[in-house]
Amino acid sequence: MSEGIVSYAQNFEDVILWRVLAHVGAGNYVDVGAQSAFEDSVSRAFHEHGWKGVHVEPMPFYAEQLRNERPGDLIVQAMVGVEEGVGELFAMSGTGLSTSRGDLAEGYQRDGWAVSRQVVPVLTLDTVLDKVDGEIHWLKIDVEGAELQVLQGWHGSRRPWVLVVESTLPMSQEQNHETWDGLVVEKGYTFAYFDGLNRFYVSDAHPELAAAFGPGPNVFDRFMLSGTATSTFAAKLNQKLELAAQEKQRVVEEKQGVEAELAVSREERAHARERLAEAEKASLVQRLEAGEREIDLHMRISTTLSRVNELQDELTEERRRAMDAVAAAIADVAHERDEALARAAHLHRDLMVIHQSTSWVVTAPLRAIARGARWSLKAPVALLRWVKAKTMPKVRHVLYAVLRRAARQPLVKRLARRAFVAMPGLERRVRALHGAANGRPVPGEPQAVASGIASSDLVRLLAAPLPPDVSAQARQSLLRVRHAAMGAKS
DSSP states (O other), X not given: OOOOOXXXXXXXXXXXXXXXXXXXXXXXXXXXXXXXXXXXXXXXXXXXXXXXXXXXXXXXXXXXXXXXXXTTSEEEOSEEOSSSEEEEEEEOTTSSOOBSOHHHHHHHHHTTOOOEEEEEEEEOHHHHHTTSOSOOOEEEEOOTTOHHHHHHTOOSSOOOSEEEEEOBOXXXXXXOXXXXXXXXXXXXXXXXXXXXXXXXXXXXXXXXXXXXXXXXXXXXXXXXXXXXXXXXXXXXXXXXXXXXXXXHHHHHHHHHHHHHHHHHHHXXXXXXXXXXXXXXXXXXXXXXXXXXXXXXXXXXXXXXXXXXXXXXXXXXXXXXXXXXXXXXXXXXXXXXXXXXXXXXHXXXXXXXXXXHSHHHHHTHHHHHHHHHHHHHHHHHHHHHHHXXXXXXXXXXXXXXXXXXXXXXXXXXXXXXXXXXXXXXXXXXXXXXXXXXXXXXXXXXXXXXXXXXXXXXXXXXXXXXXXXXXXXXXXXXXXXXXXXXXXXXXX
16 A cells, blocks of 8 residues: 555545556656646645656646746646647636637636636647656646547657546536547547546556556545645635634734834834943043043143243242342442442542642632633623624625625626635635525634633642642543643643
């Protein structure tokens, strides 16, 4: 007894085929009208046990699904017909009723089904069978009433071991195998089993397989229902599976909600940690900046204090030097003062000696006469100077006018030349005045006033020797007096 399988087929076709062919191991299959990779699939159980094959499916949705779910298998997106080319497919999305027969499509439309027309490639069954390398262990044909057209395109020598053909009208128990059964028999096949929907045939090349047919699927086939079939066999199971799926979906949604809340919570915590870290970082930066400012302030204060101390030391030194300089200056001034006082006292004594000397007493009348003579000589001169200062500008103005007018008279010029020959001094004076009249300065003439007094007694007294205790300054003063007196005499 072979190991059982999980059945995915609509009417347990996979259970019967597994009972007959399980001994093959990993074989090959061809599924014409494969439809879904999940629902009512005859090939899925075999694929799960390592079998490989070719799936023919014209509907784009199911063809793409098979490509995704049947790795290693060949997916042919086309119809199978009498001749190769293109054909019209009456598609009914979401169902297994799509067909190439227009009469069936019209009936579906009358029943309210949505039918769309599509143009798809058409291959023959020979072409499809040739795509398999090695033996073909089973061939299934489920094309919604077009089984005859499929079989009419089979002319080659390829013979699958077991042939499964849907033999009732779509959604009906009415059998229609009489239209194509003869073709199958002609290919060398013998009818072996009818499951109420499909007819099973065994190749005459493998008659040993016929014994495996007989009773329908039963407990001894050790199969399990997948719950994906659309038949009522699994309705209760499908209900439970649907409820389980709904419960699972609810749990999944709740889980997703909890996960979303957890994600939000984690995100909020992460944001909170980031904000806290940023706040701590900002606080730390502020503290560091404050510390740096405090350190900088301390450094500036220290530098300032050091500079203040240096300036204080410099000021103390400057003050000391200034006080030393002032003390030295005071000492120098005091010394000079003492020397000046001493010299003044000495001069006072010398002056007293001079005033008390015989020469000073004898020359007193002479000094008085000299002062009077100097005044008497200076008074007339001062008077003349005052008169001159008052009258000379007017005299010069008149004289300058006369000279300018005379200079313009030829006769006056001739008389002046004759007079200048006789008196050269007059010529110099007239020329000087003429120059002054025309803005040239008049050179002055020095005047000297001298007076003298002769006395043999005065000469004798002035020639007398000076006292020995007279200082040098007093001696110089007496010599100047003697010189003045001698000059006055001479």
